[in-house]
Amino acid sequence: MRRIPSAEGRAELALGAVAVAVLGFVVAMLVTVFVKAWPSFSHNGYIKWFFPGGDVDQQIKAIVNSPPDPAHYVYRLRAWPLLWDTLLTTGIAVVLGLVLSLLSAIFIVEFAPAAMRRILEPVVRLLAAVPSVIFGLIGILLVVPWINQHLISQGRKLSVSYVVQLNGAGLLVASLILMVMILPIMVAITVNALSAVPSSWTEGSAALGVNRWRTMWRVSVRTARPAIIAGAVLATARALGEAIMLALVGGSRTFPVNLLDGRTALFEPVRPLAATIITYKDNLTVVPLSQTLYAMAAVVLVSTAALSLAAWSVKQPLKRYGIRT
Amino acid sequence: MRRINRSLIISLLAALALTSVPAMAQGRALLIDGSTSIFPLMNQLAAAYHKSTHAPTPKVGQGTSGVGISDVNSGRADIGDVSRDPIVGVDPHGLVFTKIARDGVCVITNPANPLGNLNQQTVQQIFTGQVRNWSEVPGASVTGPIDLFQRVASSGTQDAFQNIFLGESLKISPSASAEESNGTMRQAIIGDKNAIGFASFAFTPGTNAVSYQGIPCTLRNAKSGQYQGVRNFWMVTKGRPKGAAAKFISWVIKPHNKTVEKIVGSEWIPIY
Amino acid sequence: MAGAPPRLGSAPPTAFSPAPSPGVRGQKKRGQDSISSWPLADRVGYLLCWAAGLLLCALAAAIVLVMLVKGISYLRPGLLLEHPSASQSQSGSGGFLDPIEGTLLLTAIGIALAAPIGVAVAVWLSEYRRPAALARAVESGIEMIAGAPSVVLAFFGLLIFARPALAFLSQTSAGGAVYGRSFFAAGAMMSLLALPLVVGATREGLAQIPAHMREASYALGKTRATTIRRVLLPSIRPSIASGTTLGMGRIIGDTAIVVILLGASLHLEGAGGLAGLSTLRGTGSTLTSYVFENSPAGEGNAPEKAYAAAFVLLMMVLALNMVVTRLSSGKPRWMAGLTGPMLWRWMPWTR
Numbered sequence: 004m005r006r007i008p009s010a011e012g013r014a015e016l017a018l019g020a021v022a023v024a025v026l027g028f029v030v031a032m033l034v035t036v037f038v039k040a041w042p043s044f045s046h047n048g049y050i051k052w053f054f055p056g057g058d059v060d061q062q063i064k065a066i067v068n069s070p071p072d073p074a075h076y077v078y079r080l081r082a083w084p085l086l087w088d089t090l091l092t093t094g095i096a097v098v099l100g101l102v103l104s105l106l107s108a109i110f111i112v113e114f115a116p117a118a119m120r121r122i123l124e125p126v127v128r129l130l131a132a133v134p135s136v137i138f139g140l141i142g143i144l145l146v147v148p149w150i151n152q153h154l155i156s157q158g159r160k161l162s163v164s165y166v167v168q169l170n171g172a173g174l175l176v177a178s179l180i181l182m183v184m185i186l187p188i189m190v191a192i193t194v195n196a197l198s199a200v201p202s203s204w205t206e207g208s209a210a211l212g213v214n215r216w217r218t219m220w221r222v223s224v225r226t227a228r229p230a231i232i233a234g235a236v237l238a239t240a241r242a243l244g245e246a247i248m249l250a251l252v253g254g255s256r257t258f259p260v261n262l263l264d265g266r267t268a269l270f271e272p273v274r275p276l277a278a279t280i281i282t283y284k285d286n287l288t289v290v291p292l293s294q295t296l297y298a299m300a301a302v303v304l305v306s307t308a309a310l311s312l313a314a315w316s317v318k319q320p321l322k323r324y325g326i327r328t
Numbered sequence: 329m330r331r332i333n334r335s336l337i338i339s340l341l342a343a344l345a346l347t348s349v350p351a352m353a354q355g356r357a358l359l360i361d362g363s364t365s366i367f368p369l370m371n372q373l374a375a376a377y378h379k380s381t382h383a384p385t386p387k388v389g390q391g392t393s394g395v396g397i398s399d400v401n402s403g404r405a406d407i408g409d410v411s412r413d414p415i416v417g418v419d420p421h422g423l424v425f426t427k428i429a430r431d432g433v434c435v436i437t438n439p440a441n442p443l444g445n446l447n448q449q450t451v452q453q454i455f456t457g458q459v460r461n462w463s464e465v466p467g468a469s470v471t472g473p474i475d476l477f478q479r480v481a482s483s484g485t486q487d488a489f490q491n492i493f494l495g496e497s498l499k500i501s502p503s504a505s506a507e508e509s510n511g512t513m514r515q516a517i518i519g520d521k522n523a524i525g526f527a528s529f530a531f532t533p534g535t536n537a538v539s540y541q542g543i544p545c546t547l548r549n550a551k552s553g554q555y556q557g558v559r560n561f562w563m564v565t566k567g568r569p570k571g572a573a574a575k576f577i578s579w580v581i582k583p584h585n586k587t588v589e590k591i592v593g594s595e596w597i598p599i600y
Numbered sequence: 601m602a603g604a605p606p607r608l609g610s611a612p613p614t615a616f617s618p619a620p621s622p623g624v625r626g627q628k629k630r631g632q633d634s635i636s637s638w639p640l641a642d643r644v645g646y647l648l649c650w651a652a653g654l655l656l657c658a659l660a661a662a663i664v665l666v667m668l669v670k671g672i673s674y675l676r677p678g679l680l681l682e683h684p685s686a687s688q689s690q691s692g693s694g695g696f697l698d699p700i701e702g703t704l705l706l707t708a709i710g711i712a713l714a715a716p717i718g719v720a721v722a723v724w725l726s727e728y729r730r731p732a733a734l735a736r737a738v739e740s741g742i743e744m745i746a747g748a749p750s751v752v753l754a755f756f757g758l759l760i761f762a763r764p765a766l767a768f769l770s771q772t773s774a775g776g777a778v779y780g781r782s783f784f785a786a787g788a789m790m791s792l793l794a795l796p797l798v799v800g801a802t803r804e805g806l807a808q809i810p811a812h813m814r815e816a817s818y819a820l821g822k823t824r825a826t827t828i829r830r831v832l833l834p835s836i837r838p839s840i841a842s843g844t845t846l847g848m849g850r851i852i853g854d855t856a857i858v859v860i861l862l863g864a865s866l867h868l869e870g871a872g873g874l875a876g877l878s879t880l881r882g883t884g885s886t887l888t889s890y891v892f893e894n895s896p897a898g899e900g901n902a903p904e905k906a907y908a909a910a911f912v913l914l915m916m917v918l919a920l921n922m923v924v925t926r927l928s929s930g931k932p933r934w935m936a937g938l939t940g941p942m943l944w945r946w947m948p949w950t951r
Contacts, residue, residue: 014824014828015825018724019724019734022721022725022734022735022738025717025721029744032748036752039759060506065481067394067480067482068394070417070418071401071419103656106651106652107653107655107656110649110650110652114653119653125925126660127660128925129918130663132920134855134888135853137910137914139895143895143896144895157471160472164460164503168503214637216649240747244750244752245749254505277749280755281751281856285390285395285508286394286395288395288399297755300752303752304749311743359771359779387771387865511898512897512899514901519896
């Protein structure tokens with residue numbers, strides 16, 4: 004083996020040690036979160052943790068009121084309402100955001116006059132920079148009261164008052180603001196992908212007499228599809244982890260939105276997984292509750308990690324065309 | 329360049345050491361956690377304690393009475409604030425409760441709905457969900473469905489409301505929104521015209537405090553004993569109070585302590 | 601870049617530089633087809649694109665205007681300099697000096713930890729990378745941190761800092777339990793937020809250094825370590841600065857870690873002992889947690905204070921953003937600050 008000069012070897016070892024320490028830290032984090040979360044999963048029969056089965060608020064109430072004796076800790080939780088709320092808010096936000104981001108990206112790359120293009124970069128950067136607590140503040144102080152007064156009638160409130168109270172904070176606000184928060188990620192990635200489509204392809208399409216919109220749609224968007232999907236996946240991971248804004252505008256109950264209610268479902272309160280963790284943070288000293296919250300954190304961590312991996316693999320095809328985005 | 333860096337570091341450390349000498353005289357501060365109802369009172373008591381005895385200011389947190397009990401039991405806090413009476417079988421063994429004050433709990437509505445009076449039956453019907461519309465409540469100034477608010481499970485105020493107004497068997501309707509603390513309860517009531525809830529007396533400014541059984545929920549009526557909805561404030565320690573915690577607690581419950589009397593009497597009921 | 605796959609056709613025009621070839625990218629030239637000749641579906645698509653672009657501008661304008669109007673109406677200079685009043689309800693007198701101090705202190709701690717570690721990791725990944733499997737594992741680890749929500753990081757921080765071994769980083773109660781919440785704890789977790797951004801920006805900067813600079817340095821007989829220290833790092837100072845500034849923006853805007861790990865006391869309350877260390881081991885609040893607590897989700901019952909603090913927060917973040925734009929100007933990629941480090945993860949061959 005080639006002898007490395009000692010100073011050189013020391014530098015490499017030192018830097019390598021720092022890098023390995025960071026890696027070790029991440030591994031320790033994963034392992035510890037799962038170890039802490041295990042009792043909650045095991046006491047609930049592993050799979051049944053994810054099933055529906057009653058009011059989550061009441062179940063958490065019972066967990067918080069567990070007797071202090073470790074043998075009698077209460078763990079029962081059926082977290083489906085949380086998962087359902089998470090799926091709904093994230094799903095609506097990503098689907099709407101995908102449409103809006105695709106159209107905006109096409110606009111930026113193709114149709115915008117130069118002046119508008121120069122404005123749009125700071126605009127998207129601004130949307131990316133605004134902290135989530137400010138989105139939440141504007142949501143709860145302005146949007147929620149407006150919805151309460153103008154979009155929810157007394158009749159609608161009465162129709163569900165046996166089960167839940169409507170006060171404006173709910174699925175609609177949460178999904179819309181979440182969409183605005185994840186928009187910049189998708190727009191940025193899509194714009195990069197669309198601009199990186201080789202110009203010979205688009206020029207060839209124009210030479211055949213195809214108009215700009217169709218060229219963009221059929222050639223560029225089609226080619227950049229993996230990048231667009233990867234952007235959507237990245238945005239989904241971001242949406243899953245959003246806690247503060249959703250805790251502010253989601254509403255004050257854990258309630259699985261009932262889609263059969265029709266339009267009323269838009270106004271029913273939601274409390275996704277990450278927002279639940281923030282909501283119950285004050286009660287962390289109660290051991291079974293902290294283990295339950297770690298279980299929720301583990302679920303969030305696994306889903307974001309899985310999404311990251313999925314996005315990486317989805318972008319592999321772009322290599323084939325030499326598209327550098 | 330290296331010499332300048334080294335001397336810079338040395339002078340920084342020296343400055344740090346010099347400024348730290350007076351600060352080193354401080355001891356360890358007490359950690360107090362628990363009821364959101366007791367929080368404003370305990371903050372004032374802690375500040376006054378520091379002023380009069382120059383002991384380090386106790387650090388006061390909040391997270392409902394249940395959290396106070398579990399914090400004290402696990403040793404995470406030195407003293408727990410609890411605004412409900414001890415519950416045998418639920419509370420851990422070995423905790424010692426010291427009463428420091430009493431407090432009134434009022435039913436509150438939005439100022440746009442200045443309900444004059446509620447009797448026990450109406451309160452029970454409203455909070456258990458039997459009565460769902462303001463049109464069925466005499467004296468209401470708003471129409472529409474009733475928006476119920478309660479507190480979270482570990483709240484002492486929730487426990488007090490349950491015992492005083494509802495009794496053993498009746499349960500609050502599950503459709504009621506659960507608020508974390510007295511502060512968020514007050515926020516919720518102020519923000520919703522159709523809202524009704526309950527809170528510690530110190531948190532009623534800004535809302536309409538409803539008379540109960542014909543007696544207005546005021547400090548005077550609570551002190552005189554006419555108003556029925558009164559509960560105890562406790563400071564809880566693991567075992568008998570020791571050390572700095574004992575000093576603080578004995579300062580608070582000392583008879584003829586004018587500072588404490590003034591603070592407690594402002595919005596709560598003194599025990600003497 | 602060495603090792604990049606061959607590109608088809610000429611260099612693609614970017615979104616912000618006008619295309620050299622006429623007719624395809626938005627230039628009006630003679631012979632350009634006009635919109636009216638398009639089929640209906642395509643015209644609808646065109647209009648929708650315009651609508652989307654305008655909607656984006658409208659959203660940004662709405663947010664800025666609302667914060668501007670509300671912030672200026674509730675903000676007075678005194679608020680920036682007064683301590684918060686000690687009571688629960690913040691609607692009376694008192695400002696938010698302590699939250700501002702908390703924000704600055706927390707950002708300083710976070711960056712002080714993230715910048716050196718980030719640059720070290722980036723240099724190792726870029727220049728050394730031995731063994732290769734370990735390098736890929738480290739990359740995945742950085743990616744995992746970047747994707748982890750701040751709530752999860754905060755929770756993990758609680759686990760770490762409540763250990764008795766780390767009791768010196770926060771306070772202990774008389775019963776011996778470690779409080780676990782302090783500026784140290786929150787700052788350490790905040791540095792994790794900024795770490796991926798610093799690593800990404802530094803790697804990108806290192807990748808853009810042309811090979812001949814390294815070769816010239818080796819030809820002069822310098823070792824790799826010296827080359828890194830004396831040639832490479834100084835030349836990518838703007839990249840490191842840009843990554844650090846992005847990290848600062850992320851730290852300033854985060855709420856979850858502050859709310860869970862900073863102890864939620866309105867004033868900066870020290871933990872006794874050495875003056876500087878006392879503050880670091882003590883609790884406090886930042887602008888983000890102040891806004892959170894004063895909003896209807898929290899206690900303060902003072903929406904006007906929340907607006908004022910949110911306005912100050914937004915101004916800080918926007919100012920940092922302008923610094924990033926200034927630092928990364930001249931980069932050909934669109935939204936280089938936002939997409940560079942992130943795309944790095946997805947497109948390792950673009951290094």
